[in-house]
Amino acid sequence: MSQDKPQQGRRIAVLTSGGDAAGMNMAIRSVTRSAIDHGWEVYGVQEGYAGLIAPREQGKIRRLRARDVGGILDTGGTMLGSARCPEFADPEVRRRGVANLESMGIDALVVIGGNGSQTGAHVLHEDGVEVVGVASTIDNDLLGSDITLGADTACNVALDAVDKLRVTATSHRRASIVEVMGRDCGYIGLTVGLACGAEAIALPEVDMSPEEVATRIEDAYRRGKKHAVVVVAEGATHGGAALERILIDEYGERIGFELRATILGHVQRGGAPTVFDRLLGARFGAHAIDCLARGETGVLVGLRGRAVQTTPLSEIIGKIKPLDMSLVELARVLAR
Template identity: 75%
Template sequence: MQDQAKAIAVLTSGGDASGMNMAIRAVTRSALAQGWAVYGVSEGYAGLIAAPEEGKIRRLTARDVGGILGLGGTVLGSARCKDFHDASVRARGIANLAALGVDALVVIGGNGSQAGAHALHEQGLAVVGLASTIDNDLEGSDITLGADTAANVAVDAVDKLRVTSSSHRRASIVEVMGRSCGYLALTVGLATGAEAIVLPEQDLGPDEVAQRIASAYDRGKHHAIVIVAEGARYNAAALAEILEREHRERVRFDMRVTVLGHIQRGGTPTVFDRLLGARLGAHAIDCLERGEHGVLVGLRGNEVVTTPLADVVGKQKPLGLELVELAQTLAQ
C-alpha cells in the first residue's frame, strides 16, 4: 500500500448527525487541494459493497459539496449494513474502491461505524475515522460531531414545554435519545434546570423522581421537568405510568410525556458543529497526506488529535461525574 493516498473516498455511516455535511465538504475540498481525486459513497457501508452498476460511489468536485455546510443530516445518505460483519463482504468493498484507484477511505460516524473502519484497516485499507455521534459516547473525542446540535434542539424543545407546563401546572417527562449513554439527557437536564435526570449510568428510580417532583411543588413551582434517556431502566412512558399509579398523591402535578425522538437528529448544525466538522475533516486529510491511518480524528480540549481505532472500538466513553454532581446540586 502507498504511504500517501492519491485518491480517497468518504462515507457517512450509522445515525446521521448535524455537522456531517460540513465534514464531507472539508474532506472533499482539502483532498482536492492536495490534487487527489475524491469519491463520495452513498448509503454508508451498504453503498460501499454494492455492485458497481448501482452507482453508489461517484466522483465529487468542489461544486458537489457547495452549499451543504448548513444542512442537517448527510447528503451522502446513511444505512445500516449487517452484512459488513463478514470479512469477505468487506473485501468486496475494498475491491470496489481499488477498481476506481481509491486507496484510502474516510469514515464519518460513531461506534459501529468506527468498528467497521477498524475492520477495513485490519484488511489492509488505509482508513481514517471522524468522531460523529449525537450520543457523544465515542472514545477519542471529548465531544463528537452532532452532539452539540442535538443538545440544542432538545433544550429548545424543553424550554417550550416549560411554558405550557407552567400554564397548566404540569410535570413534563421528556425522553431524549441515548440508548446506553446519558450524555444528551444529562446536558439537556442541566441546561434546562430539570428537577430530575434519569440516566442509564445512574439508576434514579420512580420513588426518587416522585420525591423531587413533590419538592418542586412544595417550593411553589408551577411546573416540573424530568429528563429521561431512552436507554434508562424506565423510559418516559413507563416512568410516568408508575408515578401515576403509585405516587399520584405525592406528585400532585398533572403529568405529560413527550418523546423527542429523531427530531434531535434533524437540527440545522450549530456554529460549534460546523467548525468541528471543518476541523475534523481537514485533519483527516492531513493524516492521510503524511501516511497516518488506522486512527480516529477527534477533539481533546481545543486540539484536534488522533487515537488508534484499536483503542476506540468496543469501548464507551464514561459520563463526566462532575456534570452529574453539578446537576444534582443545582436541582435542589
Template identity: 55%
Template sequence: MKSIAILTSGGDAPGMNAAIRAATRSALDQGMAVFGVRQGYQGLIEDQIRQLNARDVGGIIHMGGTFLGSARSKEFREESGRSKALRNLARHGIDGLVVIGGNGSQTGAYMLSKLGFPVVGVASTIDNDLFGTNVTIGSDTAVNVTLEAIDHLRTTGSSHNRAFLVETMGRDCGYLAMMAGLAGGAEVISTPEFEVPASEIADRLRAAYERGKTHAIVVIAEGVKDNSERILSFFEKDKRMVGFELRATVLGHVVRGAPPTAFDRFLATRLGVGAIAALSKGQSGVLVGYESGDVIATPLAEVAGRTKPIDTDLVELARILAK
C-alpha cells in the same frame, strides 16, 4: 495518495454534511480525486461509489443529516462483505477512506484498517460517547434542540402548574439528557448509566411541589428502563402523588434532523480537513477528534469497542442544582 473515498455510517448527526464538504474540498485542493460512497458500508459492498467535485458539496454546510446517506450493514460484519468492499475500492483506484460516524462506524473502519487499507475516522455521533475525542460532530446541535424543547415546556408548565417528562435520544448513553437537563434546570435527570426509578422521580417531584415550585422538568434518555410510558403508567395509579399534573413529550429523531449549530459546522470542518491531512501524511488507522482546541489522532485500535462514560460529577451537580 492520489484518490480517496468518503462515507457516512450509522446514525446521522448534524454536521456530517459539513465534514463531507471540508474533506472533499481539502482533498481536491491537494490534487486528489474524491469519491463519495452512498449508504455507508453497504454502499461499499454494492459499489454505490461516484466521483465528487467541489460543486457536488456546495450548499450543504447548513443541512442536517448526510447527503451521502447512511445505513447499517450486517453483511460488512462478515469477512466476505469486507472483501467485496475492498475489491470495489480497488476497482475505482481509491487509495484511502474517510469514515464519518460513531462507535459502530469506527469499529468498521478498524476492521478495514487491520486488512491493510488506509482508513481515517472522523468522530461524529450525537451521543458524544466516542473514545478519543472530547466532543463529537452533532452532539452540540442535539443538546441545543433538546434544551429548546425544555425551555418551551417550562414556560407552559408554569402557566398550568404542570410537570413535564422530556424523553430524548440516548439508547445506551445519557449524554444528551444529562447536558440538556443541566442546562435546562431539570429537577430530575435519568440516564442509562445513572437511572432514577419511577418511585424516586415521584418523590422528587412531590418534594419540589411542596417547596412551592410552580412547574418541574424531568429529562430522561430513551434507553432507561423506566421510560416516559412506564413512568406515566406508574403515576396513573395516584395522580395526587406528585402534586403536579404530569405530561410527557418524546423528542425522538427530531434531535438528529436540525441544522447544525455554528460550533458543529466549525468542528466538522476542522475534523474533515484533519482527516485529509492525516492521509496525505501517510497516517491511517486513526480517529480524528478534538481536544482542548486541537485536532488530535487516536489509534482506531484504542477506539473500537470502547465508549466514553458520563462524568460522575455531573450527576451530583444535577442533584444539588435541583433544589
C-alpha cells in the same frame, strides 16, 4: 499507506455511517475540498457501508467535485445518506467493498460516524485499507474525542424543545417528563437536564428509581414551583418498563402536578448544525486529509482539549466513553 506513495493523482472516498448527525455535511465538504486542494480525486459513497458493498453497477460510489459539496454546510443530516449494515461484519461481505474501491483506483477511505462505524473502519484497516475515522455521533460516547460531531446540535435542539414545554407546563402547573435520545449513553439527557434545571434526570448510567423521581417532583410542588421538568434518557428504564409510563400510571395521583410525557425522538437529529458543529466538521475533515497526506491511517480524528488530534482505532473500538459524574452531582445540587 507507504510514505513514498505519490500524492498527486490519489483517489480517496468518504462515507457517513450509522445515525446521522448535524455537521456531517460540513465534514464531507471539508474532506472533499481539502483533498482537491492536494490535487486528489474524491468519491462519495452513498448509504454508508451498505453502499460500499453494493454491486458497482448500482452507482453508489460517485465522484465529488468542489461544487458538488456546495450549499450543504447549513443543513443537518448527510448528503451521502446512511444505512445500518450488520452484514459488514462478514469478511466475505467486506471483501466486496474492498474490491469496489480497488476497481475504481480508490486507495483510501474517510469514515464519518460513531462507535459501530469506527468498528467497521478498524476492521477495514486490518484488511489492508488505508482508513481515517472522523468522530461523529450525537451521543458523544466515542472515546478519542472530548465531544463528537453532532452532539452540540442535538443537545441544543432538545434543550429548545424542553424550554418550550416548560412554558406551557408553567401555564397549567404541570410536570413535563421529556424523553431524549440515549439508549446506552446519557450524555444528551445529562447535558439538557443540567442546562434546563430539571428536577430529576434519569440516565442509563445512574440508577434512579421511580420513587426517587416522584419524590423530587413532589418536593418541587411543595416548594410552590409552578412547573417541574424531568429529563429521561431512553435507556433509563425500570424493570424493563419506560420510566415515564411508570410515573404516570403509579404516581400521577400523589405528586400534585399533572404529569405529561413527551418523546422527542428523531427530532433531535434534525435542525441546522450549530456554529460549534460547523467548525468542528471543518476541522475534522481537513485533519483527516492531513492524516492521509502524511501516511497516518487506522486512526480516529477527534477533539482533545482545544486541539484536533488522532487516536488509534484499536484503542477505542468496543469501548464507551464514560459520563462526567461530577455533572450528575451538580445537576442534583442546582435542582433544589
